[in-house]
Amino acid sequence: MNKSTIVAAFALLFTTSIFAVEKDTTFVAQGNPVVRYKYTADPAALVHDGKMYIYAGHDECPPPENRYVMNEWCVFSSSDMKTWTEHPTPLKATDFGWAKGDAWASQVIERNGKFYWYATVEHKTIHGKSIGVAVSDSPIGPFKDARGSALITNDMTTKFTHISWDDIDPTVFIDDDGQAYLFWGNTQCYYAKLKENMTELDGPIMPVSLPRFTEAPWIHKKGDWYYLSFASEFPEKTCYAMSKNINGPWEYKGILNELAGNCNTNHQAIIEFKGNWYFIYHNGGANVNGGSFRRSICIDRLYYRSDETMERVRMTSEGI
Numbered sequence: 374m375n376k377s378t379i380v381a382a383f384a385l386l387f388t389t390s391i392f393a394v395e396k397d398t399t400f401v402a403q404g405n406p407v408v409r410y411k412y413t414a415d416p417a418a419l420v421h422d423g424k425m426y427i428y429a430g431h432d433e434c435p436p437p438e439n440r441y442v443m444n445e446w447c448v449f450s451s452s453d454m455k456t457w458t459e460h461p462t463p464l465k466a467t468d469f470g471w472a473k474g475d476a477w478a479s480q481v482i483e484r485n486g487k488f489y490w491y492a493t494v495e496h497k498t499i500h501g502k503s504i505g506v507a508v509s510d511s512p513i514g515p516f517k518d519a520r521g522s523a524l525i526t527n528d529m530t531t532k533f534t535h536i537s538w539d540d541i542d543p544t545v546f547i548d549d550d551g552q553a554y555l556f557w558g559n560t561q562c563y564y565a566k567l568k569e570n571m572t573e574l575d576g577p578i579m580p581v582s583l584p585r586f587t588e589a590p591w592i593h594k595k596g597d598w599y600y601l602s603f604a605s606e607f608p609e610k611t612c613y614a615m616s617k618n619i620n621g622p623w624e625y626k627g628i629l630n631e632l633a634g635n636c637n638t639n640h641q642a643i644i645e646f647k648g649n650w651y652f653i654y655h656n657g658g659a660n661v662n663g664g665s666f667r668r669s670i671c672i673d674r675l676y677y678r679s680d681e682t683m684e685r686v687r688m689t690s691e692g693i
Contacts, residue, residue, distance in 0.1 A: 395461055396461060397458050397459070397460055397461070398458065398459045399456065399457070399458045399459075400456075400457055400459075401455060401456050401457075402454075402455055402456075402457060402692065404689075404690050404691045404692040405656075405658070405669075405671035405672065405673070405688075405689060405690055405691070405692040406656070406658055406659055406663075406669030406670060406671050407427075407449075407457065407669070407670045407671060407672055407692065408429075408449070408457075408459075408669060408670055409659065409660075409669070411431065411447075412431070412432035412433070412434075412659065412663075412667040412668055412669060413429040413430065413431060413432065413447055413655070413668065413669060413670045414429060414430045414431075414432050414443075414638075414640065414655045414668035414669075414670070415429060415430045415477065415478035415479070415542075415589075415640045415655065416428070416429045416640065416641075416642050416653045416654065416655060416670045417429070417478075417479060417480035417481060417544070417642050418642040418643075418644040418651070418653050419481050419482065419483065419488075419512060419644075420644060420645070420646050421483055421512050423452055424450050424451065424452050424512075425450065425451050425452075425454055425644075425646050426448060426449070426450050426481070426512050426513070427448070427449045427450075427642075427653060427670065428446060428447070428448050428463075428479060428480065428481050428490070429446065429447050429448075429449070429655075429670055430443045430445075430446055430447075430476050430477060430478065430479070431443060431444070431445050431446065431447050431476070432666060432667050432668050434666040434667060436662040436667070437662075438666070439664070439665070439666050440666060441475070441477075441666060442666070443466075443475060443476040443477060444465060444466055444467070444474060444476055445462050445464065445465040445466065445476050446462075446463060446464045446465075446476050446479060446490075446492065447459060447462070447463075448460050448463045448481075448512070448513050448514065450512070450513065454646065454651075454672065454693055460513040460514070461514075463490075463509070463513055463514030463515060463516055464476075464490055464492065464507055464514060464515075464516045466492075466494045466495075468507065468516070468517065468518060469492075469494055469505045469507070469518050469523075470518065470521070471496060471497055471498070471503075471505075471521075471522055471523060472494035472495060472496060472497060472503070472505060472523075473494075473495050473496070473497045474494065474495050475493070475494055475495040475502070476492065476493075476494065477492075477493035477494070477502070477541055477542070478492075478493050478541060478542040478543070478588075478589065478640060479491060479492035479493060479543065480543055480544050480545055480642075481512065482545045482546075482547065482553075482571075483512070484547060484553070484569075484571055486510070487508055487509070487510060487571075488508065488509045488510070488511065488512050488516075489506055489507070489508055489519065489545070489571045489572075490506065490507040490508070490509070490516050491504060491505075491506055491524070491543035491544075491545055491555065492504065492505050492506075492507065492543070493540075493541040493542060493543065494523075496523060496526060496527070499523070499526045499527060499528055500527060500528075500537055501526070501527025501528075501536075501537030501538065501539075501540065502527060502537065502538050502539075502540050502541045503523035503524075503525060503526045503527065503540060504523060504524050504525035504540055504541075504543045504555075504557060505518065505520070505523050505524060506518075506519045506520055506524050506571065506572050507519055508571075508572075519571075519572045520572050524555075524572065524573075524574070525540050525543075525555075525557065525578075526540065527539070527540050529578060530561075530563060530578060533561050533563070533580055534560055534561050536559070536560060538559050539558055539559045539560055539561055539563075540557060540558070540559075540563075541557065541558070541559050541588060542557055542558065542559065542588050542589045542590060542640070543555055543556070543557040544556045544557065544590050544591050544592055545567070545571075545592075546592040546593070546594070546619070548594075548619060549594075551569070552566060553566070553567040553568075553569070553571060554566055554567065554592070554619060555567055555574075556581070556590040556592055556601070557590065558581075558586070558588065558590060559587065559588040560586070560587070560588075561580055561586070562580065562581040562583050562586050562590055562601075562603065563578050563579065563580060563581065564578075564579055564581055565577065565578045565579065581601070581621065581623065582621070582622070582623070583601070583603060583614060583623060583625065584625050585605045585606050585612065586603055586605065587603070587604045587605055587606060587607060587609055588603070588604045588609075588640075589602075589603055589604035589609075589611075589638075589639065589640040589641065590602070590603045591603070591641055591642060591643055592619070593643045593644065595645075595650075595677065595681065596681060597617055598615050598616070598617060598681050599615065599616050599617070599618070599619050600613055600614075600615055600643070600683070601613060601614045601615075601616070601623055602629055602641055602643060604638065604639045604640060604641075605628075607637065608632050608636075608637040608638075608639075609632070609633075609637065609638050609639035610628050610629075610630060610631055610632055610639060611628070611629045611630035611639050611641050611654070611686075612625070612626075612627060612628050612629060613625075613626050613627075613629045613683060614626055615681075615682070626682055626683070628685060629641075629652075629683055629685060629686055630652065630654060630685070630686040630688070631685070631688070633654060633655065633656035633657070633658075633671075633688070634656045634657060634658045634688070635656060635657030635658055635663055635664055635665075636655065636656045636657035636658075636663075636664065636665050636668055637665045638655070638665060638668070639654060639655075640654065640655055641653065641654045642654075643675060649674065650674065650675040650676070650677070651672055651673070651674060651675055651693070652672070652673050652674070652675040652686045653670065653671070653672050654670075654671055654672075654673075654686075654688075655668040655669060655670050655671065656668065656669060656671055656688070657669070658671070671688065671692065672692055672693050673686055673687060673688055673689055673692065673693065674687075674693060
């Protein structure tokens with residue numbers, strides 16, 4: 374490859390990393406990373422009507438700078454996890470009128486035909502990170518603010534910790550009895566019940582006791598077991614705990630995923646799709662300027678042992 378070709382390729386990657394998608398873009402994944410024309414991070418997953426949807430933040434930090442620049446989220450869909458379609462930008466941090474930026478980690482969940490997007494942003498007037506809720510009739514949007522105000526603000530958790538970034542990384546789970554729960558946190562993990570309308574808390578905020586918890590909680594259930602995975606320490610590994618009650622106590626089970634390549638953070642989604650379980654995460658492994666501030670989504674298989682504990686994830690270049 375000659376010098377001009379390299380420069381042109383870099384320019385294309387840089388351009389597509391900065392600007393929002395304006396129409397559906399379909400591509401075939403070539404192993405890991407899955408998305409190679411832009412930088413994507415903090416994946417969350419949803420299965421709906423035979424399709425897998427992955428929601429991710431868009432890392433837009435231009436090289437050689439090293440800082441988080443994230444203004445919008447992306448959504449990708451696939452019926453076979455090979456051919457993917459990115460849909461036009463479904464949500465931006467500034468779609469929350471009370472937010473000033475920082476499209477950090479998020480998750481989308483469906484209830485009663487509506488799709489609720491729980492997202493981390495920086496609040497305009499209340500110091501620190503907050504969690505908002507957007508809603509849509511479609512998993513690909515467009516989404517709009519469901520409340521007109523934040524669901525969680527930093528001043529709601531100051532009795533637990535005094536940092537301004539502890540109210541991040543929301544994950545939502547609807548149990549078999551219909552009760553919805555919101556988990557979130559940095560340094561301290563929190564959880565609370567949600568009302569059926571999915572836009573209000575239904576009770577107090579409660580701490581979750583987990584060893585070496587950093588951030589990125591994710592709840593899933595298999596059989597009688599609840600699994601709470603999370604990023605641990607720094608640089609981050611993914612660890613997990615198990616319980617037969619979503620209210621705990623949680624039994625720590627150790628490391629699920631080791632340090633992701635060329636990246637200080639680790640953020641996971643765990644989901645079943647067409648009979649197989651998948652571990653969706655990010656690393657800094659993109660060939661052009663990848664790293665902690667220009668991350669890329671990856672997917673590998675997840676396996677369970679006979680005692681229902683999870684095997685340590687084997688991160689691969691081949692993917693699935």
